[in-house]
Amino acid sequence: MPTDPILVLGSDCDAVQRLTRRLEAEFEALPELAAPETFEQWRAKTAAGEKRGRILIAPWNERPQRGELMTLDSPEWRARFEVPFLLWNFALGAAARRVADDGAVVGLIQSAAALDAPGWTPEFAVADGALSLVRSIAASEGTRGVRANLVSTPIGLVTSDVILPRPPLALFPGELEEEVAGCVRLLLSQDAKGLTGRLLSPDGGRSL
Amino acid sequence: MSAAQNEDTSPHTAPHSGAKTIVITGATGGVGRGIAIACGQAGWRVWIAARREKEGLEVAREVDSAGGSGRFVACDAGDEAAVADAIRRILKEDGRLDDVVHNATSGLSPVPVDFAEVSLADLQNHLDVALRAAFALAKESHAALAASCGSFLILTSEAGFEGKAKLSPYAGVKGAQRGFARALAREWGGQGIRVNALAPLAATPAMERAMEMDPELAKRVLGRNPMARLGDSVMDIGMAARFLLSDDSRYVTGHTLMVDGGSCPAV
Numbered sequence: 001m002p003t004d005p006i007l008v009l010g011s012d013c014d015a016v017q018r019l020t021r022r023l024e025a026e027f028e029a030l031p032e033l034a035a036p037e038t039f040e041q042w043r044a045k046t047a048a049g050e051k052r053g054r055i056l057i058a059p060w061n062e063r064p065q066r067g068e069l070m071t072l073d074s075p076e077w078r079a080r081f082e083v084p085f086l087l088w089n090f091a092l093g094a095a096a097r098r099v100a101d102d103g104a105v106v107g108l109i110q111s112a113a114a115l116d117a118p119g120w121t122p123e124f125a126v127a128d129g130a131l132s133l134v135r136s137i138a139a140s141e142g143t144r145g146v147r148a149n150l151v152s153t154p155i156g157l158v159t160s161d162v163i164l165p166r167p168p169l170a171l172f173p174g175e176l177e178e179e180v181a182g183c184v185r186l187l188l189s190q191d192a193k194g195l196t197g198r199l200l201s202p203d204g205g206r207s208l
Numbered sequence: 209m210s211a212a213q214n215e216d217t218s219p220h221t222a223p224h225s226g227a228k229t230i231v232i233t234g235a236t237g238g239v240g241r242g243i244a245i246a247c248g249q250a251g252w253r254v255w256i257a258a259r260r261e262k263e264g265l266e267v268a269r270e271v272d273s274a275g276g277s278g279r280f281v282a283c284d285a286g287d288e289a290a291v292a293d294a295i296r297r298i299l300k301e302d303g304r305l306d307d308v309v310h311n312a313t314s315g316l317s318p319v320p321v322d323f324a325e326v327s328l329a330d331l332q333n334h335l336d337v338a339l340r341a342a343f344a345l346a347k348e349s350h351a352a353l354a355a356s357c358g359s360f361l362i363l364t365s366e367a368g369f370e371g372k373a374k375l376s377p378y379a380g381v382k383g384a385q386r387g388f389a390r391a392l393a394r395e396w397g398g399q400g401i402r403v404n405a406l407a408p409l410a411a412t413p414a415m416e417r418a419m420e421m422d423p424e425l426a427k428r429v430l431g432r433n434p435m436a437r438l439g440d441s442v443m444d445i446g447m448a449a450r451f452l453l454s455d456d457s458r459y460v461t462g463h464t465l466m467v468d469g470g471s472c473p474a475v
Contacts, residue, residue: 085384094324125339136375137376140323
């Protein structure tokens with residue numbers, strides 16, 4: 001059973017730093033979104049690092065820009081979908097190689113519930129794609145005991161002011177250091193040793 | 209709300225009259241060809257948007273033989289400008305477009321790769337064909353689809369639900385297509401445009417070749433399939449796609465329809 005500190009491969013921003021502290025984790029920065037040409041090199045270097053039992057992938061956008069698809073031009077599509085999705089591919093690839101036998105990988109993604117989808121089509125595409133990637137790792141690495149799961153949160157994308165009906169729990173959209181950290185901790189723990197390829201959405205029931 | 213109040217009077221839900229005009233990307237074979245022929249059987253005008261002209265013209269002739277009207281337009285789905293040009297040509301020639309089917313997929317789709325070793329260039333190719341083409345098709349066809357209360361259909365895969373151990377780039381983009389369709393359905397619903405996805409399991413030439421090369425593949429694919437067979441590209445997949453394009457599904461949007469004989473356990 002892995003007992004080493006959680007390793008966070010995340011965006012170098014305040015939100016991820018707060019989450020890292022809450023999880024008493026160690027932090028390594030993901031490459032800058034502005035430089036996708038560096039992603040392969042970053043993956044090779046990161047994958048070659050010391051094996052770790054628990055890895056959290058946490059790309060984070062502190063200033064997401066809402067906008068319906070028909071208002072986007074090609075560069076905006078690339079910035080909101082292609083580059084973030086490429087980063088997920090490379091980050092999960094590094095994690096798949098670096099995670100120790102019987103270890104666990106969790107991805108943390110910003111995504112809204114279906115009711116709140118308008119304006120977030122690129123982000124929805126990234127989120128559903130990331131879930132398929134996580135399930136691909138669950139399939140490929142499961143033979144050596146590795147689990148892979150995804151946590152989705154609407155934090156940063158939506159506020160509590162949403163179209164009706166309201167989510168069952170008043171805590172919507174949740175807090176990174178509370179509900180999100182709790183789900184991450186659970187999925188990286190032995191309490192979740194039978195869970196792999198799953199999506200947890202600690203959003204107060206918004207994505208029922 | 210009374211039944212009378214709920215009567216369909218919206219200009220966004222007017223039924224189509226006469227034959228539809230639709231476009232299908234990557235329809236020179238396999239599932240795309242099956243959809244084209246099924247739509248031809250309904251008497252629709254079907255544009256085959258693909259790179260290979262000879263094969264595309266052959267499918268167009270099959271659409272004619274099925275009772276529709278087949279046309280070919282050159283289109284490399286991995287080239288955003290070519291996708292836009294193809295839609296413009298269809299609109300210039302026909303003056304309308306009722307449905308868009310994005311079926312094309314990267315030639316790298318069936319190529320096994322280690323998750324940690326896939327290259328940036330190969331991933332970009334997957335993204336270009338699967339998602340940037342979907343984006344370009346949506347942008348270029350939006351006004352026409354709004355005018356016709358049309359629909360937008362994306363061919364995804366069971367891989368987009370459950371992932372694939374050795375085909376992670378393919379699984380990733382197929383999952384992303386589902387998210388694209390789910391969200392766009394909510395953006396376009398108020399304009400009367402429906403957006404859906406379809407995940408087929410079909411007896412295509414590519415699948416048959418793969419099974420010949422790897423007999424274990426046939427066991428894996430069919431062993432979990434309660435109907436114990438692959439789908440026919442026209443009668444099984446094509447008809448289901450035609451349903452999603454037709455007015456019979458006019459209140460269906462944001463869905464991924466699994467047309468896989470009950471194969472995918474992730475649903």
